[in-house]
Amino acid sequence: MIRFDILSLFPEYFCGPFDESILKRAREAGILDIRLVNIRDFADNRHQRVDDRPYGGGPGMVLMPDPVVKAIRKARRGSASRVIYLSPQGKTLDAEKCRRLAKCEHLILLCGHYEGIDERALALEVDEEISIGDYVLTNGCIAAIVLVDAVSRFVPGVIGHESSAKEDSFENGLLDCPHYTRPQVFENLRVPEVLLKGHHQEIQKWRHQMALEKTGQKKPDLLKPDLKQEENYSR
Ligand code: 4FV
Numbered sequence: 001m002i003r004f005d006i007l008s009l010f011p012e013y014f015c016g017p018f019d020e021s022i023l024k025r026a027r028e029a030g031i032l033d034i035r036l037v038n039i040r041d042f043a044d045n046r047h048q049r050v051d052d053r054p055y056g057g058g059p060g061m062v063l064m065p066d067p068v069v070k071a072i073r074k075a076r077r078g079s080a081s082r083v084i085y086l087s088p089q090g091k092t093l094d095a096e097k098c099r100r101l102a103k104c105e106h107l108i109l110l111c112g113h114y115e116g117i118d119e120r121a122l123a124l125e126v127d128e129e130i131s132i133g134d135y136v137l138t139n140g141c142i143a144a145i146v147l148v149d150a151v152s153r154f155v156p157g158v159i160g161h162e163s164s165a166k167e168d169s170f171e172n173g174l175l176d177c178p179h180y181t182r183p184q185v186f187e188n189l190r191v192p193e194v195l196l197k198g199h200h201q202e203i204q205k206w207r208h209q210m211a212l213e214k215t216g217q218k219k220p221d222l223l224k225p226d227l228k229q230e231e232n233y234s235r
Helices: 021-028 065-075 095-101 119-125 141-152 162-166 200-218 225-234
Strands: 002-008 032-038 081-092 106-111 128-131
Touching (some): 002 065, 021 032, 065 106, 065 119, 081 141
Parallel strands (some): 002 032, 002 106, 081 106, 081 128
16 A cells, blocks of 8 residues: 655646546555645645745746645655655656655655745755656646556556566566557558467567567667677577
8 A cells, every 4th residue: 555645736636647447446445545735725824825936036936935844744654754846857757766666655746836846845855856757847746647657556456467567668678569459450460470379488589579679679778788688699
C-alpha cells in the first residue's frame, strides 16, 4: 500500500485520471491511497491569497512560503513521508526512480504553479525535486498525475499480472518488442511466422532480438556496452 498526498491549487484537476481503469481499481482495493490537498486552505489571510509578486521584479507571481510549508507539515506522517516537488528544475523521472519511489510508504507531491514557489519553502520542506521532462507545463498537477501513474505500476497488486511490469520497456534496459494480435493478416500484412508456431523458446529469442533491434534504432543510448557486444554479434 502506498499513500500519496497531492498538494496543489487545483485539486479538481485530478478528477478523472485516478477515477478510471487500473488506478481506480487499485484505490478501491486499498492498494493506493490518494489524498488531494488544496494549498489555499492553508492561507491565513482574509482573501486566502497564496501568491504574490516576485522580489526583485519580473513577470508572473510566486507561491508564498507560509501556506506551502503549513500544507506540507500537516500532511507529513513522521519519517515515513517523502516530499517531492515537481518542477522543470528537478532530476528527470525514469523507470529506475519510479521503482525506487514505489517502495516508499508515503509520498507528498508538491505541484508547482505560476513562476514557482518561494525558495525558502523548498529549502525547509522538500526532500527531492523531480521533472517529468524538459518542457514547461501550465501547472504542476499534470506532472503529479504522471508520477502517480508511473510509480503506481511498480506497487505490488496495482497491475494485474506483475510479469507485464517486468517485461516493460526499460525493464531490462531495452525497449519493448513488437506486439501482434488477430487477425493473422491485416491489409496484406502478416503476423511474423515465429509467433504462430508456439515454440516458446523461439518466440522468446525472437522477442529479445526485436527488442534489441528496436532499441538500437530508437534509443541506442539505452544500450549498455555489454549488450552492444551481443547486438553486433547477433546481427
Ligand atoms: C514541470 C515539469 C513543469 C513550471 C511552471 C508548472 C510548470 C509551473 N513540473 N516537470 N516539466 N511545471 O513544467 O514537473 O509552475
